[in-house]
Amino acid sequence: MSEYRIDTKCIQEGYSPKNGEPRVMPIVQSTTYTYDSSQAMGDLFDLKADGFFYTRLANPTLDAVEKKIAALEGGVGAMLTSSGQAASLISMLNICHAGDHVVASSAIYGGTFNLIFKTMQEMGIESTFVSPGCSREELQAAFRPNTRCVFAETLSNPSLVVTDIEMFAEEAHAHGVPLIVDNTFPTPINCRPFEFGADIVTHSTSKYMDGHAVQLGGVIVDSGKFDWNNGKFPMLTQPDESYHGIVYTEKFGNAAYIVKARTHLMRDLGAQASPQNAFLLNLGLETLALRMERHCSNAMKVAQFLENHEKVSWVNFPGLESSPYHALAQKYMPNGTCGVVSFGVKGGREAATRFMDSLKMASIVTHVADLRTCVLHPASTTHRQMNDEQLAEAGVTPDLIRFSVGIENPEDIIEDVAQALEKA
Numbered sequence: 001m002s003e004y005r006i007d008t009k010c011i012q013e014g015y016s017p018k019n020g021e022p023r024v025m026p027i028v029q030s031t032t033y034t035y036d037s038s039q040a041m042g043d044l045f046d047l048k049a050d051g052f053f054y055t056r057l058a059n060p061t062l063d064a065v066e067k068k069i070a071a072l073e074g075g076v077g078a079m080l081t082s083s084g085q086a087a088s089l090i091s092m093l094n095i096c097h098a099g100d101h102v103v104a105s106s107a108i109y110g111g112t113f114n115l116i117f118k119t120m121q122e123m124g125i126e127s128t129f130v131s132p133g134c135s136r137e138e139l140q141a142a143f144r145p146n147t148r149c150v151f152a153e154t155l156s157n158p159s160l161v162v163t164d165i166e167m168f169a170e171e172a173h174a175h176g177v178p179l180i181v182d183n184t185f186p187t188p189i190n191c192r193p194f195e196f197g198a199d200i201v202t203h204s205t206s207k208y209m210d211g212h213a214v215q216l217g218g219v220i221v222d223s224g225k226f227d228w229n230n231g232k233f234p235m236l237t238q239p240d241e242s243y244h245g246i247v248y249t250e251k252f253g254n255a256a257y258i259v260k261a262r263t264h265l266m267r268d269l270g271a272q273a274s275p276q277n278a279f280l281l282n283l284g285l286e287t288l289a290l291r292m293e294r295h296c297s298n299a300m301k302v303a304q305f306l307e308n309h310e311k312v313s314w315v316n317f318p319g320l321e322s323s324p325y326h327a328l329a330q331k332y333m334p335n336g337t338c339g340v341v342s343f344g345v346k347g348g349r350e351a352a353t354r355f356m357d358s359l360k361m362a363s364i365v366t367h368v369a370d371l372r373t374c375v376l377h378p379a380s381t382t383h384r385q386m387n388d389e390q391l392a393e394a395g396v397t398p399d400l401i402r403f404s405v406g407i408e409n410p411e412d413i414i415e416d417v418a419q420a421l422e423k424a
């Protein structure tokens, strides 16, 4: 890994062509790889040698993008997945089995909430949700002897709550388990959770990392800093009979977690990203630093405009001094947070709908965090399966509008918002 600054890493990390090779990272659209002897291939299957043998486990295009993202987050290794959902699932399943327990922040993406609250529950993995603004004592009370990880979002989608990563990491470590942080919204440009004690980072790369809304994907990054040898993680410290008794922590040292995620779970679950999507993701990553800067400055202008508008009842943007999360945002994301602003229009749910229907440039889409300004009403879409109490816990009020500020000219975005507010 180089010592370049992060915006340079976006461009230079991951792929380094040798003499005469293509300058641009190629798409290796091949499921399979050829070897001179069956012994050479057998060694790959036994994890004795490093190399590609089947794209469900690894592929050169994916490998280059994984190295770039690991470098951006400051981790020892990364694994791309077919979606952000797959990344969240595998990040927990890698260390939590039936009978285990997860502590999760309640301010998380609706899909992650369903995953933990319903699907993982059905798999026998229990969970306790804590308010992201909880006190240390409330957080401590959520742990059980069978807790195996803590899951939170740096900056939650859509409520924009900033998690106190240091406190969550300290408590996770005091209970012998890692902190997993979904860092989708700030991206590593604005926050690198490993620097504050998080152990594993996940992303939906479908958002800012891609930035153009062209590929669905996810990634898991391992900091390599968590010590798994405390008796709670036999899946990493005891022999794996599906690999002739390999012990991941012995053979792969501080990359044990991410190697097991690939060689065990990706092998068995097959939620692999495609080479074509990894190529598109890489194009997005090349301009990520530049785009995040513009998303943040545009969002700040929109948030300030909304804050001073008579038809707006409240604005939540951690960049604003009025935000209850301003101090945490300054600590964890001093250069900016993200381009998403949430706010309420006077007149509640109906006014919110009229506002959205009156927008001319900003489009109503499920997606968030790409270069086109877009808007969504979470209570009736992404979070509609939650009851009122769960919505309140997640910080989603019925009037909440999630406004994802793009990188168009800020004057055009504000003019569109202004004319739609007149009609709300």
Ligand SMILES: *Cc1c(COP(=O)(O)O)cnc(C)c1O
Residues within 6 Å of the ligand: 083, 084, 085, 086, 088, 109, 111, 112, 153, 157, 182, 184, 185, 203, 204, 205, 206, 207, 216, 217, 218
């Ligand atoms: C979108 C999103 C996910 C899920 O990612 P997909 O790529 O849609 O599967 C997870 N976490 C956060 C914070 C998200 O915004």
